[in-house]
Amino acid sequence: MVNIVILGTGNLAKHLYSAFSKADNVDVVQIVGRNREELQQFSEKVHTSNDFNAILDADVYLIVVKDDAIAEVSNYLANKKGVVVHTSGATDLNAIKPENSGVFYPLQTFTKGKTVDFSSIPICIEAEEKESLETLRKLAGSISQNVHHIDSEQRKKLHLAAVFVNNFTNYLYGVGEELCLEEGLSFDLLKPLILETAEKVRTMSPKEAQTGPACRNDIKSMESHQELLNNEEHITLYKLLSQAIKQAHEEEL
Amino acid sequence: MVNIVILGTGNLAKHLYSAFSKADNVDVVQIVGRNREELQQFSEKVHTSNDFNAILDADVYLIVVKDDAIAEVSNYLANKKGVVVHTSGATDLNAIKPENSGVFYPLQTFTKGKTVDFSSIPICIEAEEKESLETLRKLAGSISQNVHHIDSEQRKKLHLAAVFVNNFTNYLYGVGEELCLEEGLSFDLLKPLILETAEKVRTMSPKEAQTGPACRNDIKSMESHQELLNNEEHITLYKLLSQAIKQAHEEEL
Structure with a gap:
């Protein structure tokens, strides 16, 4: 079982939540976001919080926010044990402040309200630590058969x-x-x-x-x-x- | 029944032949072309000729050649009764010399050897004479449910x-x-x-x-x-x- 927290409530966060909530071996333990209205949509199904100082423990923290907010959000995860990843194509791995950092980049265009079949979407993963890479591989593999280890330059x-x-x-x-x-x-x-x-x-x-x-x-x-x-x-x-x-x-x- | 002659043996000619040969109410009476090798491929299934002075009678003559050869080929059809059409997107209706002229333009990219399902391909038709337009509508309708009457400018x-x-x-x-x-x-x-x-x-x-x-x-x-x-x-x-x-x-x- 991989426990995850999703940080962010936008379009991609919704698509990822929807995919992970159907996946075997993945448990979405919490959704964290500033936007109360957006959080509301998740609140019946999963634990939600708008307090970035009250993030629950998990194996993977998925930061699914705008590129320029990734670093700031990652600061709240400085004392966590799990791997902290962003989902951006254009952002460096080291935008993530905690050492146990990674990337989980699904290469697709996501339309609001349009269901996406994740199984064929390439998910590009990267991690600072070997063990974390394996965790990300497991997590990505739970929703897609198209997982690739790709470095930041690539x-x-x-x-x-x-x-x-x-x-x-x-x-x-x-x-x-x-x-x-x-x-x-x-x-x-x-x-x-x-x-x-x-x-x-x-x-x-x-x-x-x-x-x-x-x-x-x-x-x-x-x-x-x-x-x-x-x-x-x-x-x-x-x-x-x-x-x-x-x-x-x-x-x- | 619409009787047709196809003039040309290239990629589009092959795709059109393949579609028309399966259509009800269409009879491909002849394929005419200069390239003997290409003609050979049709010769077991349909009457072929490489003599542009020996074109059989038909309701529709489909000129399926390069744009700059359309006018020349149409000259061989000056004394025919049927409607003479080209299949080009970029060529004027009046490139066709015989008065009973028209256009039969399938808006699609055709790949050599790749079967195409014509049923959803837009076929844009145009004709100088009203009766000919109806013939073209019937012909196009035999392979596609997506037939449009469109003028040369459009x-x-x-x-x-x-x-x-x-x-x-x-x-x-x-x-x-x-x-x-x-x-x-x-x-x-x-x-x-x-x-x-x-x-x-x-x-x-x-x-x-x-x-x-x-x-x-x-x-x-x-x-x-x-x-x-x-x-x-x-x-x-x-x-x-x-x-x-x-x-x-x-x-x-």
Whole structure:
């Protein structure tokens, strides 16, 4: 049995609580947070507190707060025996003040109210102490079959990669939506393509999967596309991405 | 029953043949193409010819060739009675020389050898003559439940939108893969995130779904991300996309 305390009541904290409360061999002993309203939602199911000086004992303390609040929250755990971890992709292991520190980073985007199947989500773990790493491996393994020991440098790069494939990609979906709406077309038209594009790279490298005018250096098509764009930012983006694709493809030849 | 001739033997031609050959009420009477080797693959199942002067009669002639060859191929159909259509997103209806012209544009990315379920793929149809539009609606409806009457201007914009959500997005997946490989990490780590990002916009507008440092104007995270990038092109792209997300988000406030 791994006993855990979750510090934080935001979106990820809720998703993690929901997953751990269903897991065998994990006991969520307490949820600690400043926001009383958010705490209220947990209070029927688990012990809650808004007093960071009244944290119960546990094997793992999961700090699930905004990046810049991790260090401060970790200070309250200075005298605890268990491993103190944060769940951030971009934050160093040593942001955690107590010596027995670690990271428990689930690499996924979590939407409020949308149930997530943790079993296939990569969970990237790291710990200062060997024994703690094993505890984290056990804890992560209780909700996911996709657990990886990854150091802070690797994790930061992974987080950056996630920005490209998630945040930036989502922005491009938004451009697609805008272009549809300009013509009175539904964004629904693009959804099968969006899904297939994501599905495709499950079995194919993105470089192999690349298609389109830039990839085949079809200058005529690229010019007519740019003429259709009204937004200067979209034109700059179109040029830059096309140039990058063209270059990546030429390097391959 | 709709009788069709497919002109072309490439990737899309194969996918379309495969879908139509299973459809009720559609008869593929002939495949015409220059490439004898490719034709060979069809020859056991359907009448084939590499002579563009020996095209059989049909209700619909589907020109499934590269954009710049559409006009030329359509010339061979000048004396035919059926409707002559191309399957291109970026090409005008009037690239087709015969008067009874149309467009049959399946909005999807087609991968060689990967079976596609046409039933949910949007098929965008357009025709010069009203009766031909009905024929195309029937033909498209035989393989898809997602048929739309869309004019040439709308289709071009849609094709441009597809470049953003497919070609450009795929390029970003490639950047993600590169960043993983630099750290000795598997691209597999990003796949659940890639899929969830695509799934998310099925039920949420991309603008609502936007997350990440640029969206919350987290300058510290954006700076550390840029420090991690070695490739000048990726840095420019990071800055431009972050700026665009930031701006789109500010406009909303």
